[in-house]
Every structure is written in structure tokens, then in C-alpha cells.
Amino acid sequence: MPWCDPCEKNWTPTSVGPDGTCPDCGEALEGTPGVEHQPIVHKTPWHFWVGVAVAGAYLAWRAVQGALLLF
Numbered sequence: 001m002p003w004c005d006p007c008e009k010n011w012t013p014t015s016v017g018p019d020g021t022c023p024d025c026g027e028a029l030e031g032t033p034g035v036e037h038q039p040i041v042h043k044t045p046w047h048f049w050v051g052v053a054v055a056g057a058y059l060a061w062r063a064v065q066g067a068l069l070l071f
């Protein structure tokens, strides 16, 4: 979490400037992505889609079972 000493405030990584400075006072923030660390890439991990696929397959199977109960 980017922390600004002069403002004594925590900023979310998305609310700081693109150069990693405080939006209030322009101070370079500690722990800011892109300054000391790699920028946070908001990328969906592959295992999320595995979970989505498994959940979708399960729900499809339950739908088939529910349809079979009607007959």
C-alpha cells in the first residue's frame, strides 16, 4: 500500500499518479508499484479460468440431472 509521510495517508495503488507520486502533495510514495517494485499487472490467473470451467461443467451437469428428473 503506497504510504505518504507528509499527508500521513495510505493511497490505493490506482489513486496515485502514474509516476508513483502522492495526488495531494506530489511526494514520491513508499511502496509504490513502478518505483521500487514491478508494476502490478491486473491479469486474470489461469487457475481462475480452471475454476470457472469446473464450476460451469458442474452446473451444466446439475442442469442435465435436473432435466432428467422431469421425465
Ligand SMILES: [Zn+2]
Pocket: 004, 005, 006, 007, 008, 022, 023, 024, 025, 026, 027
Ligand atoms: Zn501526500
